[in-house]
Amino acid sequence: MIDRDRLARLRASEEDRFVEQHPRSAALAARARGGLLAGVPMPWMTRWPGAFPVSVASASGGRLVDVDGHEFVDLCLGDTGAMTGHALPAVTTAVAERIAAGATAMLPSEDAAWVGEELTRRFGLPAWQLAISATDANRFVLRFARHLTGRPRVAVMDWCYHGTVDESLAVLDADGRVVPRPGALGPQVDVAETTAVVPFNDLDALERRLAEGDVACLLMEPALTNIGIVLPEPGYLDGVREVTRRHGVLLVVDETHTMCAGPGGATAAWGLEPDLLVVGKAIGGGIPCAAYGVSVEIAERLNGPMLGHEIDVAGVGGTLTGSALALTAIRSTLTHALRPEDFEVAVPLAERFADGVAEVIAEHGLPWHVQRLGCRAEYWFCPPPRDGAAAAAAVDEDLEGLLHLWCLNRGVLLTPFHNMALLCPAHTEADVDRHTEVFAEAVAALT
Structure with a gap:
């Protein structure tokens, strides 16, 4: 149901937008290639969308700021490492x-x-x-x-x-x-x-x-x-x-x-x-x-x-x-952190995330699905798989790459090698709704 030529054109446009928006990160990435293998301190960092990784300046709560001054709703949270939210004061x-x-x-x-x-x-x-x-x-x-x-x-x-x-x-x-x-x-x-x-x-x-x-x-x-x-x-x-x-x-x-x-x-x-x-x-x-x-x-x-x-x-x-x-x-x-009262905030936010994504999927009649586990949610480009092999077979790297880059260019970070969002008590309903809005725009552009 996805026009692959349209997807490729959208990806190229988003790549250009990314490079234009991140000159400082581009300069740091070029410098790092001189002394770091693969140009990054840890190889998985190459999996972020875009021609180079965004360099972080600071992160607090559910937000992250890059070296070019862009603020993001951070739904990656260090791929669970910052599940409490960044820089918890205590x-x-x-x-x-x-x-x-x-x-x-x-x-x-x-x-x-x-x-x-x-x-x-x-x-x-x-x-x-x-x-x-x-x-x-x-x-x-x-x-x-x-x-x-x-x-x-x-x-x-x-x-x-x-x-x-x-x-x-x-x-x-x-x-x-x-x-x-x-x-x-x-x-x-x-x-x-x-x-x-x-x-x-x-x-x-x-x-x-x-x-x-x-x-x-x-x-x-x-x-x-x-x-x-x-x-x-x-x-x-x-x-x-x-x-x-x-x-x-x-x-x-x-x-x-x-x-x-x-x-x-x-x-x-x-x-x-x-x-x-x-x-x-x-x-x-x-x-x-x-x-x-x-x-x-x-x-x-x-x-x-x-x-x-x-x-x-x-x-x-x-x-x-x-x-x-x-x-x-x-x-x-x-x-x-990570107490019952924290999950009482974060889990409903993940439910709101999943509901918003499901509504967009249904509106466009796509055979996609969103899955949730506690305060973690993730969308699939297929019906829900029951085992790992089916999940692996459903991976669509081109589609995934576009959606990640589309979100990043509009101030929302997802975990780079998943379509996954992790919610913490520092996030707000407005943060979740921003992702839903950006996701809906991407799906509309695709379909």
Whole structure:
């Protein structure tokens, strides 16, 4: 239903507009190409629409200002890292005071016990450890799972996302074989040797694969997010828990993105019972940190190894992990943000976002769809997919690129490699309505 020639003309016009509006960002991007690989400090930054990345000058609450002085409604929020809103004042103050008193000493600080207790209160698991990122936390819990079960493989969902964990960069090909995810650079070993892959929302496939007896744990998000929001079908997550228990497979829930479901993520909101749980990004208010929790049984079984003389070379932890700075950031963030009252503001905003997009889609008779999980919402150029492979097949990079650039040129930032919006308490109904207005203009121009 989309005229591809018209789409290409619109994209070219928006590219010209972008370059004209961002001379300072263009100059900084040209300079960065002289000293930074790919011209950016982190390669994903190349995924933003436009001929070069916009350089940020400041960000506060739900707004961002670039070096050319343009203000944006920021619906990306650091791809969840700033889910609280940017520059939360209480966190800014606490972090500044902590830095002045010493950021890292390889010793616990006064905040440590509080952080463990609060994570237990929110997510239900009784024992916690810290990590610098959710990627690291996932790596650590996979080591624990293999150690405890004596089994070699990890199971993941097809087209999942768990950071840069090697075992998770795997998908199923058209013949059902485990192969590296497209784009994965230099797999250290054949992922078919380390990883079992099953489709999301398919209990029969999970049952068949776990019955082979070689899987240590299933690492999964309660809802897929990084291939677009794919929600679990009724009864699916209960079925996953039953199947994993029956086959002696540990269940690891990664809540790094799905914490958008509420203060205790989907685990608390949906009554899940994981053996291990990982959460990252948002809990530090922008300071790099993550945490992983374990059940009573797993804690008892790990106490010996964790107190062992050679734990420093066990492949778990890191010199800056669990620093005083990270613990202060987590304590301040969880004290002042990501609380029930914060979600009571952010979730209705996400509902308003989804409703506005749905109205535009219906007005133009498009076979598109908008999906929501808590304070996160995302639109698809297809009916709602039920698994990751269907979601991946529906990606339309040309259409996505135009809509992202159209929004950016009109003061609205979406997450660059999704059609995703994340809402925080600092956003307003007017911010949401601005996106709806811009989205409606783009769709009208296309159709």
